[in-house]
Amino acid sequence: MLFSAFSLLSAGLFVALDAVDVAFTEAAVGAGISTILALATLALTGARQEAGTHHKVAPLIVVIITGSVLIYASIDIPPVGDSQAPSHLHVAPRYLNQSMKEVGIPNVVTSVLASYRGYDTLGEVTVILTAGIGVLALLGGRRRKKERTKSGDKEE
Amino acid sequence: MSNLGLYNYWIVITLMMIGFYTVMASHNLVKTLIGLNIFQTSVFMLYISFGKIANGTAPILSESHTLYANPLPHVLILTAIVVGVATTALGLALVVRIKDAFGAVDEETITLEEEKEE
Numbered sequence: 001m002l003f004s005a006f007s008l009l010s011a012g013l014f015v016a017l018d019a020v021d022v023a024f025t026e027a028a029v030g031a032g033i034s035t036i037l038a039l040a041t042l043a044l045t046g047a048r049q050e051a052g053t054h055h056k057v058a059p060l061i062v063v064i065i066t067g068s069v070l071i072y073a074s075i076d077i078p079p080v081g082d083s084q085a086p087s088h089l090h091v092a093p094r095y096l097n098q099s100m101k102e103v104g105i106p107n108v109v110t111s112v113l114a115s116y117r118g119y120d121t122l123g124e125v126t127v128i129l130t131a132g133i134g135v136l137a138l139l140g141g142r143r144r145k146k147e148r149t150k151s152g153d154k155e156e
Numbered sequence: 157m158s159n160l161g162l163y164n165y166w167i168v169i170t171l172m173m174i175g176f177y178t179v180m181a182s183h184n185l186v187k188t189l190i191g192l193n194i195f196q197t198s199v200f201m202l203y204i205s206f207g208k209i210a211n212g213t214a215p216i217l218s219e220s221h222t223l224y225a226n227p228l229p230h231v232l233i234l235t236a237i238v239v240g241v242a243t244t245a246l247g248l249a250l251v252v253r254i255k256d257a258f259g260a261v262d263e264e265t266i267t268l269e270e271e272k273e274e
Contacts, residue, residue: 003190010197017208018215018225022200025237033241034193041186041248045255059180067173074165081210083223088209092226100217108215108227109234117231124235131242138249 003038007031021109164205171198183263185251189244196240203229203236 007030014023078085095112103111113121171194178191207229215227255261258269 003193006194007197010201013201014204017204018213019204019207019230019233020214020216022204022230022233022237025234026197026200029237029241030197034244037241037245037248038186038190041251044252045186045261056181059177062180063173063177066176067169070169070172071166074162074169077162077165079161080164080205081208083209083212085206087206087229088226092228095227096215096217096224106217108217108224109230112227112231113234120231120235124238127239128242131246134246135249138246138253 004031004035007034021107165202168198168202168205171195171201185254185261185263186248189247189251192247193240193244196236200233200236203233 007026011023011027011031014020014026095108095116099108099111099116100106103115105111175191175193175195175198178194179188182188182191207226209223209225212223212225213221215224215230217224251261254266258266260266260269
């Protein structure tokens, strides 16, 4: 539940950062599907957790060191909202200026997704297909095994 | 909104480290996957922060606006969100199978079970 709320909050943040398409996807996929999947898994595996207290200090040290290094590195990044940041000066202006003429859709995100970077989307679909096949392969065998044990019980 | 400065990046880094810690420290495989998801979302936030332009609007062309956010990170993250859910689904399916095979989703219990079988 908390995970779902986190997803929804991050969707709100994406709206605030002018990424409405990403916010839609995050709200639908992150807050919706991910949460259903996590809850389903918890239902299948049981929510009880065995207590274990050790191995907590070493990860904490690693995390603190990594975090400090990243914060040190973040000082060099251009501040949020800087219109002169290098990432805004190369291909983005071309998409914004030409996509209406070349693709004819006012939503630039859609035209980049479906037209300029169509191969990315094709690859994405391939990944989803592969993951779907993987999930079916993993859980389909499970159902068969259960049916087998059930029929075995009947025979006995 | 124009004075966000580096705050966004620091929040992203904090979230990233929370996810990283969860991945490393928790023995429960479901919790590990949730940590991985938090890490993932922080990366999404990082990219979307890169795309933000002060006083700009969402990249939907209209005659009343001239300054738009960078659409490229949005596209990349749209793809990444969907791929992320696919990998999460696969990971959770693996957890369900592990639960079937070993009767536990706890790393240490699984290791004990493996040793017993050997």
